[in-house]
Every structure is written in C-alpha cells, then in structure tokens.
Amino acid sequence: MNAADRPDVDLPAVGIVANPMAGKDVRRLTSGATPISDAVKIGAIRRAVVGAIEGGAERVLISGDRARLGERALAGLELAGSVEVAEPHGWHTGRDSRLAAAQFRDMGAGAIVALGGDGTQRDVATGWRAAPLVPLAVGTNNVFPFQLEATVAGFAAGAVASGHADTAEVTTQAKIIDVTVEGSRSAEVALVDVCLVRGAFVGARAIWDLASVSEIVAAIAEPDSVGLSAIAAAVAPVGRNEAGGVHVRLGCASSNARYVPSDRHIRAAVMPGSYADIDIEHCEQLHFGRPVTLSGPGVLTLDGEREIVLGRGEGADVTVNPDGPYVIDVGAAVAAAQRQRYPFGPAVAGR
Template identity: 75%
Template sequence: MSEAAGYVVGIVANPLAGKDVRRLTSGATPVSDAVKIGVIRRAVVGAFEGGAGQVMISGDRARLGERAVAGLDVAPGVQVFEPYGWHNGRDSQMAASEFRERGVGAVIALGGDGTQRDVAKGWRDVPLVPLAVGTNNVFPLQMEATVAGFAAGAVASNQLAAADVTSRSKIIDVAIEGTRHADVALVDVCLVRGAFVGARAVWDSASVSEIVAAVAEPQSVGLSAIAAAVAPVGRRDAGGVHVGLECASRDAQGIQRGRHIRAAVMPGSYSDLDIAHCEMLRFGQPVMLSGPGVLTLDGEREIVLGPRQRATVTVNPDGPQLIDVGAAVAMAQRRRYPFGPATAGR
C-alpha cells in the first residue's frame, strides 16, 4: 500500500491561472498570487479539519504553497513539492500523476478549465474538488476554499464512502489521425482557422469553425457558450453537442442567412456568430474534425491539423470523480454530531 493511502489531500495550484491574454482583452480582473495564496491557506485549514492527516501541494517558482502555509499551526503536516521546472500546464499534470502514485485520497485543483484539464491528463479518474480561480471557469466551481478543503479531507480520510458523495464527470477524448497523439478536454474541443498555436488562449471567436462540447451551460462564459446558445447541455446530462459555425453571409436581397446569435465568449464581451448546423451527441459517438486548422482544448490552442488531417473527438462518461462538497460536508457533520429525537431538548 502506498505511503499516503487514504489520508492525504493533494492541492494543485496553478500560478498562471487567471493571467492569460483574455484578461487583457476583456473586462475581467487578473487573479493575483495573493488571492491564490489565501485560497490555498484556507483549503489547507479545511482539509485538516475534515480529517486529513497530511496535505501535499504542487510546487511552482512563485512558491505559492510555501507562502500559503507559513505560520500555520498545521504546517508540519504539509509537504510542498519541488517545482518540476516546466512552468506551464505540464507541472499540474505531473503533480496529479504523482498524487495518484502516492495514493492521495482527494485533490483540490485551483485554476480554470485549463488547469482542471491538466489535472485530468495526469489522473483521469481523480477524486476532485475543482475550485474556480481562472479566466474561463466552466468546469470548476465557485465555492469557499475552507469548506472545499473540509470535504476533500473527509473523503481522503475514509470517513465517507466516495461513491456516496462523488459523481463521474464527462471527458472528451481526442485522437489525431496518422499519429499516436491522444489528448483530452473537460468542456469543449474547437477547430479554429489558422496554422499556428501562438498565444494559446483563443480571444477571436470569429476564427472558430466547429465546437464539440461536453458542457454547454447558458450561465457559462467561453467558447462553450456558443453551443449553449442553441443546444444547452448540462454537466450531468448524458452526451454532448456538435456545433458548426459559418462566416456571416447574405443573400441577393442583403438578408443574412443562417441562425445568428450573440454569445459571451469572454468575460465582459459578447460576439456575433452564425450557426451552420447543430447535432446532439451520444456518449461514444465520434465526430471528425478536419484540417487545416488548430484544435483548442478547453479554450487553449493545442494541436495543429494539417490540410486534410483529421481528429476523432468523442464525449465519454469516465472523467474525474467530482466531490459534491455540500453533500460531503453534510454527511461528515451528521456523523460527528448526531442530533435526533433521542437527543433533542437535552
């Protein structure tokens, strides 16, 4: 049995989350290191309160973990990893993989959709509390880190059966024709026009030609909001949606053809788009996306497709195990503080 079996909470903190180009080209405010340090600190306190015996934190050159636990009474029970040296999403992926190897019982990931995807790449079925600290926050949730940590601690310490307070999220598998390259996304995979990765974040929605989304909720901001405008798909709904876009076109009388929409593709910004087609997808139903173009995974340019090169994109039901924080906290508290008819009034 591994050294951490069942009693450790892992924390992945991405120092780059919430600082990409979309923050500069929209009305959103960058997420400072000070904010992330406070979130980590509160999550650590909550994890030990929830029952964790140890907390492991991913390392980074900003030393977020070390700064977060400085002065805490529980600091001796915290291990901060040395940075892996990539200074990008691969660090989060490698931390998640190491957590899995060490038998960590639950993981808290601080970041946006991209960070959560990196964690899933390192540990596909990770028992996860995804905290929203990024630019696009479709997959992660807005919640107080203190109770998020408590829930993770309760699950990691085996006070609760994970099956009682977790549910499997969806995941999108991507395979590139003619290569061994395989990748994943948690929210959406998009084909955008162009031939270069360049700035990884997509801020020009006019370049998007196709979207495959596992989560397309009307309250979300990002590329998945385009799909949500015509075919909403909830995070608990089976399957996904495939949407094709076209450049705005007009007939001989100057009347615009196709289904015109406006969607919030960035914080503080709406874009005009035209929908060419829309198809609901079953789990396991493949969609072929053909180059030339660039595939974006959860909002970030990742894979260049050459002319006539194709990618097979499939929405599947076997992604990370999401911890229901409210349910976990409630169940743990009921077990600690039973209060029923026999004790009422005493």
C-alpha cells in the first residue's frame, strides 16, 4: 500500500531505526569495547515505542531486519497506538537504515529514533538529511549519538511528531560533512569525521590499525570523545554546536605505553580501552563550506567505516556544512510537552 493510500497517514508518527549490526564489529576483538546484544536492542526498541506513544505519537514505524528485532520487541506489548514493523530491505548492511529513514520520511514520520553508533546515525542522515532525530547510542564509537534512556528518547520523538513540542524550539541542526569524489555524480555524507586510510582494503569496514590513518576532517572533535575524532580534539577541539570543523594530517602512531611525547605528538583514546601516540604533522580549523581535498591512493572512512576507495591520482572534496539533521534536545522536548499538558505547574509552587 502506498503512503498516500493509507487511512492513518496523517496521524502523528515516529520512526524507529534499529541497526541489528551495531555494536558487533571487529573492534570488539581488538579493543575493550563491550558487545551489544540483540536483547539490549530489543529492550530499547520496546521502551522507545512505549515512550513515543506516551509522547503523543499515534503511529510508530519500526525498521525491519532479518533478526526480527522489531517483532520481538512488540511481543506481548499492548499499546493504544498503531505500531508497524516495515518489511526488511534485505541488505543486512547500513543500506537498510538509509532506506528505512527515507521510507519513514515518505510515510509521514515526524521524528526518528535511531539506535546505533556513529555509522548508523550517518546512514539515517543519508536517507533523510533533515530528519528530526533522536540519536540513541547503541554502538562502538558513539560521538554523535547520546547515552539516553530509550523511554524518554521515544517520548521526546513523540512530542515533536505530535506537535506537543515545537520542532524549531527543541532541535538544533547538526553539522554534516559532504564528500564528493572527483568525476563522480554521487556524494556521501558523514556526521563526525572523514579519514583517509592508506591501503585499498574495505572488507572489515571498521578501523582498528591507527598506523594506516593519514588525514582526518572532523565536524565534531570534543575532548571527551573516543575514536579518530579524539585525535583532532587533542589539538584543535570543536564542539558539535560550534561552527566549522578541523583538518589534521598525521604522521606515525604507536601503542607503546612508555612512549615519551614531544611537541609534535599527542596521546588519544582512539578506541574503547585503547590509547595511542600520534605524530601530528599539520592542523587547521575549517570554516563552513571550505573543501579539503583528500588524495589517493587510499580508502575514505566515513564515521569510522571504510566506504570509498581512491586510486592513485584520484581525490575527494570533503566539506563541513551546517545543514545536517535536526537533533532533538530530549530534555527540552519532554519539558515542552509537559508544560502544554500541565499548565498549572508554577501555580502550585509554595503550597
């Protein structure tokens, strides 16, 4: 059935995108990262559904997958609203999250709760660039998403979708990194960082060998981050709500704990439970709209996952821009909905 033919298409809706592969990459074997089980994701989906309906959503749309996370989350759950698990797209990769986000946009969703790490959030932004989004951390490197209780994350999304919280008042538009390969009509995006990695191997998509990393362009480089953006944060921090980004060119890296840093070296948390010494050759702040050309041979990683192979002499323009997804401030959205529902609040003070 097409969205236009659905009798409930005008009802306030929240989409839930859950990546079944989040938290299960190779970094579980090479670092101290904790595996994320299906049971954890199922519980989070279940709680987000309850919260979304409590927040005002009358429809909840859940992405489908081969692990049947959505169906398992709904088992035995009695709800006042309509809940639907979409048919799986069948890729069992990040492409499923991209397609689900675009599908939910076309089905009239007013907000999305995305369960996953930086890569999952990037996939959602690729499918729906301007999505009103609650990014819920369920992955290895969680720079972009937040550690939140899924119940209130769902509530906030439901409040935005239903209009109980004004989108303009409770969201901040995130930065986004546009990546355009020279001579190609297609483009990719990232939300945290784009890195040039020497070599042409893309089979194990996650990065665990820091010695192969050559350059980093980061939109978010906060001191409390873990991952490649933590390298940029050590020399030129830039917050998620600050304008622009940073470009860093690296030299060598080492995991030797006895290494004594010099003026050109820093030490950063490059993976959960893992620090490394990094040689910094170049660092500069970037303004919005100013491209940096990363040249092959090598592979471009987008938010920590190998995506684009560049041959010798090939290059890609990497540009930090201000027009990414609209990230929902969960606390502000919940408070706005409560003020609308319970306007007597201040009047009871002092009783």
